[in-house]
Amino acid sequence: MTARRSHQQMTSTSAMQNLSKPPALLLPPPGGVALRIKNSPGTSGERLSQTKSMVIPDLDSSQKPIQRHKRNQSQYGTSQGVKPFQPVLQGEYLNKTKIFEGGKKLKKNWASTWVVLCSNELHFYKESKQEAMASLKPGFKPEGVDLCGALVDWTTEKSSRKNVVQISTRSGEEFLLQSDDYSTISKWHDALRRAADRLSSSEAGPGGGKATLQRSSSTECLSRRAYDSTKVKAKEPKSENRRSLMFKLNYSASDSADKIGVKNRLKKFISRRPSMKTLQEKGLIKDCVFGCHILNLCQREGTTVPKFVQLCVKEVEKRGLDADGLYRVSGNLATIQKLRFIVDREEELNLGDSQWEDIHVITGALKMFFRELPEPLFPFRFFDHLVEAIKTKEHKQKIQEIKKLIHQLPRPNHNTMKLLFHHFRRVLTKSRQNLMSTQGISIVFGPTLMWPELDAGNMAVNMLYQNQIVEFMLIECVEIFGPESK
Incomplete structure (x- = not known):
């Protein structure tokens, strides 16, 4: 009886000691799960609970102490030994x-x-x-x-x-x-x-050798x-970017060599190109009527007055002398350009056709012909001499000086000028109908028939002399050019 009581006392004493101790931690084998024994208040039994926190080490690597603090881990995905912001x-x-x-x-x-x-x-x-x-x-x-x-x-x-x-x-x-x-x-x-x-x-x-990469969530190096082998490849730059970069690098090195090569090829091409005269002799290039030198045009046509000038003067005198504002009013520019295109292609031209019904189209084309001459009807070398002659105060002396200069002109220039000024005199005979005067014609044709080679002087002064020369020659047309030839 006494022995049974002493055994019960020892049992209760050991139980009290066990209750006062903390729960025992069962160490798991490598790769196992940690089990913890704890007491649940309000229950008479003991239960085992498994914690979900576990460590799965790499089987290939040796066991290393796990560092739990955040600052001891590579949290920012940087390479080993490199800080995220380290100024060099x-x-x-x-x-x-x-x-x-x-x-x-x-x-x-x-x-x-x-x-x-x-x-x-x-x-x-x-x-x-x-x-x-x-x-x-x-x-x-x-x-x-x-x-x-x-x-x-x-x-x-x-x-x-x-x-x-x-x-x-x-x-x-x-x-x-x-x-x-x-x-x-x-x-x-x-x-x-x-x-x-x-x-x-x-x-x-x-x-x-091969570079090493680091996992962003561990300290291991691969x-x-x-x-x-994981088949994860870094994103490569676009091919067009690489091509443009390589092109820039190569182009800067060979830029000077390319320029020299281009210059040499251009020199060879120009030296082998046939001359303008050769192309004209072969008939590959033909001069247009508009913009052609009057000497070359008359030589090509076999005349001393361009055929187009003769056609226009004849048509105006036939049906346009009574037109209001003759040579002063502008015609339709699109129609004038169409007429010019036909003349330049040397097609058969009939100014009596209905599409040229407006007489101002014909007069506009005639003025355009003289304006586009590479050298005016009054050649450049005569401009200053004519200006000095028109400044002469004595009337008869002025006529003689201008007449002398006019007779020194090349024959195509002289004959064209003679035909044109006699035509202007016939226009003035109908001045009541067309409202044109010598001053009006000189204002229109002064800058059209003559201009200086270099615009070095005052343009307004030059225009004044141009108008005075044309007006004086128009008044003294018979004295300067002689009577009109039949």
């Missing part, structure tokens, strides 16, 4: 512009920008250097340039500014950095070159070959 060269204000993106050329838009060179990127900040500190905050993404595989060099062709550095990325983007201070921009040029070379060499891996 402290920020500075530089002038920046983007000139090429996505295979398209952009307009230069220079802006003063705070520039910071980090371990693997060049960051741009719009306002000030305080904005650079905001990159430490989660989710902030400043404008940047990936320097891996980039080309950094001086340039003088892309901008008229001095001290310009060009950055060409492998994705087809191009940036220009500039500073008026050469020492400042030279420092940045050297730093950017070093960073681009370092990143390009590190991409090939140490010793030229080889490039193992990463490629």
Whole structure:
């Protein structure tokens, strides 16, 4: 009886000790699940519960202590040993512009920008250097340039500014950095070159081997070959971007050679091209009537007065002397151009046709013919002499001087002028019907029949002398040219 009581006391004592202890943690075997024993208040039994937190280590790797603190893990997806914002060269204000993106050329838009060179990127900040500190905050993404595989060099062709550095990325983007201070921009040029070379060499891996990649959620490193086996490939730049970049690089090197080759080919082509005279002799090129020198035109037609001038004068005297504003009123320009086209093609022309019913079309075409002569009806070398002659105060002496000059003209010019001025006298005989006078005809035909070779003098003064010469010759037509030949 005494032994039974002592056994019960020992049992109750051990039970009380077990209740006062914390729940026992059952250590699982490798790869197992941790089980925890705990007491549930209000129940008489004990239950086992499984925790859902577990660690699944890599079977291929050795067991490493798991670091639970967030700051001890690679939370930002950066490469091993590289911090998300680690300035290599402290920020500075530089002038920046983007000139090429996505295979398209952009307009230069220079802006003063705070520039910071980090371990693997060049960051741009719009306002000030305080904005650079905001990159430490989660989710902030400043404008940047990936320097891996980039080309950094001086340039003088892309901008008229001095001290310009060009950055060409492998994705087809191009940036220009500039500073008026050469020492400042030279420092940045050297730093950017070093960073681009370092990143390009590190991409090939140490010793030229494969580069290593890191998981964003662990500290393990995978080889490039193992990463490629997962069939996840990095996004490559568009082919057109690569083509445009390679074209720019190749074109700048061979630009001068291409220009020299083009010049040589043009010289050979021009030297082998037949002359204008040869083409005219073969009949491949024919001079038009409008714009042809009057000497060449008359020689080609075998006359001393152009045939078109004779046709127009004859048609006007036949049915247009009574027209109001003859030679002063302009005809329809489209119809005049149509008439000119027919004359230049040397087609058979009938000015009595109904499509040339308006007499002002014929007079307009005649005025256009004289205006488009390469040398006026009064040749250039006679202009100054005629101006000096018209200034003579004595009337008879003035007639003699002008008559002498007119008889010195080439025969086609003299005969055409004689026909034209006698025609003007017949127009004046109908002045009551057509309302034209000697002054009106001189105003119309003064600048049409003569003009200086070089407009060095006063245009208004020249026009005054032109009108006076034509008006005086019209009044003294018989004295200067003689009677009209039948």
